[in-house]
Amino acid sequence: MFSFIVRRLLLLPVVFVGVTLAIVLLMQLLTPYQRAAAYVQSEQQIRQIPAIIEQFGLEDPWYMQYGRWLGQVFEGNLGYSRTSREPVLTTLQRRFPVTLELALIAIIPVLGVGITMGTAAALNRDRFFDQFTRVVSVIGWSLPTFVLGIWLLVIFYGWLGWFQPGRISTRFAVELAGASGFTSYTRMLTIDSLLNGRLDIFLDALKHMVLPVVTLAVVQSAQIMRVMRSSLLDALGQDYVRTARAKGLPDRVVTRKHARRNALIPVITLSGFVLIGLINGVVITETIFNYPGLGQWAAAAATNLDYASVLGFAIFTAMMVVFANLLVDVLYGIVDPRIRYE
Numbered sequence: 001m002f003s004f005i006v007r008r009l010l011l012l013p014v015v016f017v018g019v020t021l022a023i024v025l026l027m028q029l030l031t032p033y034q035r036a037a038a039y040v041q042s043e044q045q046i047r048q049i050p051a052i053i054e055q056f057g058l059e060d061p062w063y064m065q066y067g068r069w070l071g072q073v074f075e076g077n078l079g080y081s082r083t084s085r086e087p088v089l090t091t092l093q094r095r096f097p098v099t100l101e102l103a104l105i106a107i108i109p110v111l112g113v114g115i116t117m118g119t120a121a122a123l124n125r126d127r128f129f130d131q132f133t134r135v136v137s138v139i140g141w142s143l144p145t146f147v148l149g150i151w152l153l154v155i156f157y158g159w160l161g162w163f164q165p166g167r168i169s170t171r172f173a174v175e176l177a178g179a180s181g182f183t184s185y186t187r188m189l190t191i192d193s194l195l196n197g198r199l200d201i202f203l204d205a206l207k208h209m210v211l212p213v214v215t216l217a218v219v220q221s222a223q224i225m226r227v228m229r230s231s232l233l234d235a236l237g238q239d240y241v242r243t244a245r246a247k248g249l250p251d252r253v254v255t256r257k258h259a260r261r262n263a264l265i266p267v268i269t270l271s272g273f274v275l276i277g278l279i280n281g282v283v284i285t286e287t288i289f290n291y292p293g294l295g296q297w298a299a300a301a302a303t304n305l306d307y308a309s310v311l312g313f314a315i316f317t318a319m320m321v322v323f324a325n326l327l328v329d330v331l332y333g334i335v336d337p338r339i340r341y342e
Contacts, residue, residue, distance in 0.1 A: 114224025
């Protein structure tokens with residue numbers, strides 16, 4: 001297992017070069033003046049764009065530009081983000097805990113609802129609950145995220161006024177900005193509020209995550225539900241399940257200990273990519289609910305043609321995908337002992 005993990009980690013440089021090279025080549029379709037905007041850090045520098053083009057060699061061949069940029073990356077410089085008005089690396093460090101907090105909370109109902117309802121649908125095949133689950137999963141998976149998010153925002157914020165967009169209420173945001181007694185340990189409000197003994201901030205942060213989490217859970221759990229149902233139905237038809245039942249084992253034991261464990265393997269694969277999608281920042285959901293995570297920043301950067309931000313976000317996404325694949329492969333060996341990596 002250790003050698004397998006090392007081999008997979010050695011793929012990181014290959015993925016890094018492939019992703020960044022593809023983006024740099026695409027950026028060559030822009031004019032030097034458009035690419036020079038990535039280096040502008042103030043309004044006064046807009047008049048100095050010709051000097052910036054000459055300084056950074058934006059009219060040089062692409063491979064020379066890529067080499068210079070790669071050297072800056074190895075020095076820890078990912079460029080300046082015009083969108084967030086700070087270095088890209090600083091933005092990633094500041095916004096990643098925000099998105100990670102939302103992802104960790106959202107993955108609980110996504111997996112819980114998807115696996116539970118998918119299992120129940122398979123065990124009640126062609127009955128009312130199975131038909132109901134299939135309809136719900138089809139609707140949930142077909143419903144665009146931005147449509148569901150806007151509906152929830154209109155109903156629960158616009159009409160009822162129960163849940164507000166954003167990450168935290170204004171009064172708490174002002175208090176945290178000027179409070180010296182509140183220590184930020186992880187930059188995740190739910191965890192930091194508990195560590196600081198502030199239950200009121202914890203409940204307020206959870207309240208603001210209700211609508212984004214529901215939006216993500218409805219769409220993503222529908223896919224988990226469908227995969228779990230079909231995978232469990234396939235496992236229930238295998239010879240080892242029929243043999244276990246022929247030996248007199250109770251259906252509950254056969255389902256939980258034998259069939260469902262093997263049925264979880266494709267679900268683990270899908271869950272890994274669902275989680276990595278959440279960690280990378282669900283662009284539409286964070287934008288709709290004004291949630292200040294990576295997704296909202298990436299959407300704004302793409303709209304503004306923020307070259308440095310887009311490239312930095314792409315690098316982060318590529319690294320997360322590699323680690324997600326590694327985590328999924330390790331979980332395979334835990335769920336199914338027959339799987340070995342030599």
